[in-house]
Amino acid sequence: MQLFMKPAYLTHLSTAEAAIRATGERLTQPRVAVLACLLASERATSHLDVAGMLVDHHAVDRVTVYRVLEWLVNQGISHRIAGDDRVWRFMINPQQTSAKSAAHGHHAHFTCETCGQTFCLNKTIPKVDVKLPKGFRPFEIDLLVRGCCAACS
Amino acid sequence: MQLFMKPAYLTHLSTAEAAIRATGERLTQPRVAVLACLLASERATSHLDVAGMLVDHHAVDRVTVYRVLEWLVNQGISHRIAGDDRVWRFMINPQQTSAKSAAHGHHAHFTCETCGQTFCLNKTIPKVDVKLPKGFRPFEIDLLVRGCCAACS
DNA sequence: GTCTCCATGCTACTCAGTTGCAACTGCCAC
DNA sequence: GTGGCAGTTGCAACTGAGTAGCATGGAGAC
Ligand SMILES: [Mn+2]
Ligand SMILES: [Mn+2]
Ligand SMILES: [Zn+2]
Ligand SMILES: [Zn+2]
Numbered sequence: 328m329q330l331f332m333k334p335a336y337l338t339h340l341s342t343a344e345a346a347i348r349a350t351g352e353r354l355t356q357p358r359v360a361v362l363a364c365l366l367a368s369e370r371a372t373s374h375l376d377v378a379g380m381l382v383d384h385h386a387v388d389r390v391t392v393y394r395v396l397e398w399l400v401n402q403g404i405s406h407r408i409a410g411d412d413r414v415w416r417f418m419i420n421p422q423q424t425s426a427k428s429a430a431h432g433h434h435a436h437f438t439c440e441t442c443g444q445t446f447c448l449n450k451t452i453p454k455v456d457v458k459l460p461k462g463f464r465p466f467e468i469d470l471l472v473r474g475c476c477a478a479c480s
Numbered sequence: 481m482q483l484f485m486k487p488a489y490l491t492h493l494s495t496a497e498a499a500i501r502a503t504g505e506r507l508t509q510p511r512v513a514v515l516a517c518l519l520a521s522e523r524a525t526s527h528l529d530v531a532g533m534l535v536d537h538h539a540v541d542r543v544t545v546y547r548v549l550e551w552l553v554n555q556g557i558s559h560r561i562a563g564d565d566r567v568w569r570f571m572i573n574p575q576q577t578s579a580k581s582a583a584h585g586h587h588a589h590f591t592c593e594t595c596g597q598t599f600c601l602n603k604t605i606p607k608v609d610v611k612l613p614k615g616f617r618p619f620e621i622d623l624l625v626r627g628c629c630a631a632c633s
Numbered sequence: 634g635t636c637t638c639c640a641t642g643c644t645a646c647t648c649a650g651t652t653g654c655a656a657c658t659g660c661c662a663c
Numbered sequence: 664g665t666g667g668c669a670g671t672t673g674c675a676a677c678t679g680a681g682t683a684g685c686a687t688g689g690a691g692a693c
Contacts, residue, residue, distance in 0.1 A: 329543050341605050353690055355640065374680085388642045393681065395640095413566045413649075414680070441621065450611050456624065458603050462630025466593065469624040470608065475617025506659055506670065526648085541673045546650065547672095566680075567649065 336380055339366035350402050360385040361395040365405055371416030371436075371445035408436055408445060421449050433467060439476035446476070489533055493517035503555050513538035518558055524569030524589075524598035526549040561589055561598060574602050586620055592629035599629070 330377075343362035347354050365379045374392045380386050396417050399405040407415045421434060435448040457469055484510055496515035500507050517530045527545045534540050540548075549570050552558040560568050573589060588601040 353639065354691075357641070390643075390682080391641055396558065398640095409562055409564060409566070411562060414561065437612065437616060437618075446613075448610060448612065453616055455608050455622065457601060457626070458589065459627075460599075460630065462633050463590060463627060464633060465590075465625050465627040467626050469622075470610065471622040471623065471624075472610055472612070473620050474612075474616060474618040474619050477567065477613065480615050480617060508659075508671065510672075543651080543674080544672055565649095 334367075334380055334384065336360070336367040337384070342366055346386075346404060350404075352398075352402070356385065357387045357391050357395050358398070360387060362399060362404065363394060365417060367420045368418070369409075369446065370445075371408055371418050373414050373416050374412075377417075381451040399438040410438070410443075410445065412443075413428070416445055418447055421447065435470040436470060437472045437474065437476070439479055440473055441475050441479035444476060448472070481520070487520075487533055487537065489513070489516040489520040492516040495519055497628045499557060503557075505551075505555070509538065510540045510544050511551070513540060514545060515552060515557065518552070518570060518572045521571070522599070524561055524563075524571050524600075526567050526569050528567075530570075557606050563596075563598065564592070565596075569598055571600055574600065586623075588623040588625060590627065590629070592632055593626055594628050596630035597629060601625070 338357060340363045341357045343366055344354065346362060347358050348352055360381050361377055364380045365372060367380075368376075374389065374396055377396070378387065378389050378392050381392075396405070396407070396415075399417070400407055403420065405417050405419050407417050410416055434450070434471070436445055438445045455470070457465070459465060493512055493516045496512045496519055497507065499515060500511050503595070504618050513534050514530055516524060517533045520533075521529075527542065527549055531540065531545050532547070534545075549558070549560070549568075552570070553560055556573065558570050558572050560570050563569055588604070589598055590601055591598045610618070610621070612618060
């Protein structure tokens with residue numbers, strides 16, 4: 328009889344391994360473990376969250392966590408969002424069906440002002456048209472909804 | 481004949497002074513000077529920008545700049561936006577006609593990916609409706625357009 | 634099994650923002 | 664005007680996220 332529950336990310340290790348193999352890049356323990364953490368998270372996850380999740384079974388140096396998270400972004404596997412607390416948080420990209428260069432479809436984010444958690448809103452953004460001053464060319468639009476999440480309501 | 485141009489913020493000192501008097505709070509040199517800097521800026525301004533602008537004629541300790549900028553936000557005179565470089569930038573609120581508690585009307589921002597500058601888009605945001613999961617309640621929406629500004633095009 | 638190159642771990646660093654505290658000053662009462 | 668006090672400033676020390684340099688280690692090619 329064990330005293331502590333197994334961490335949830337363990338069930339995602341094989342999925343993570345497959346996704347990393349698919350990139351053609353090197354398969355390493357930290358990459359698998361960090362990606363499994365993101366796969367196990369419903370919400371945006373900081374480097375510190377990841378390091379904390381892994382400390383018991385797959386301890387990884389904090390600098391490596393930073394580097395792996397950045398690598399996952401560059402591979403098109405995850406994306407990062409800046410929070411009001413100056414911390415980057417990371418999430419798996421929604422539909423990896425397309426090629427990695429296709430970037431993940433624009434999607435909005437939701438931040439709960441009560442608990443501070445951030446979620447992806449997986450629906451594609453309804454086309455917003457903002458009037459820009461003369462000479463300004465838009466590339467893409469970030470949309471962040473602030474409010475109160477289901478758990479905090 | 482003078483060698484250096486007078487800094488632009490000097491012409492805004494009296495406007496700044498009036499705005500601070502209007503709050504009913506204490507009128508101090510750093511508050512007037514920092515607010516004058518924001519009044520003189522078309523674009524989002526970091527605490528370091530402000531400190532740099534003031535160094536010659538109204539040198540202010542950097543911690544005071546931080547505190548005054550935060551105070552201006554609390555007074556409803558300016559607002560702050562987080563950049564991708566983890567730096568807060570500040571701007572005067574557009575229409576101060578209403579009471580300070582009315583918060584400044586929602587407006588979108590534009591960040592130039594080339595020069596890194598951020599501008600307010602003063603038109604009110606066209607009503608966006610995003611589908612939220614059950615139980616999520618929205619308060620407000622932040623909208624950030626990424627692109628290339630007129631000067632960089 | 635060996636070799637090579639890339640990834641990891643570790644230490645030391647940068648940089649934005651914060652905290653604690655003593656000294657100062659705006660402002661009100663008199 | 665002068666005094667007193669609370670709010671504000673300046674300074675120094677600190678925090679916490681993220682980065683850089685470099686020696687060691689392991690993944691994958693052969
Ligand atoms: Mn997202
Ligand atoms: Mn703005
Ligand atoms: Zn919440
Ligand atoms: Zn530009």
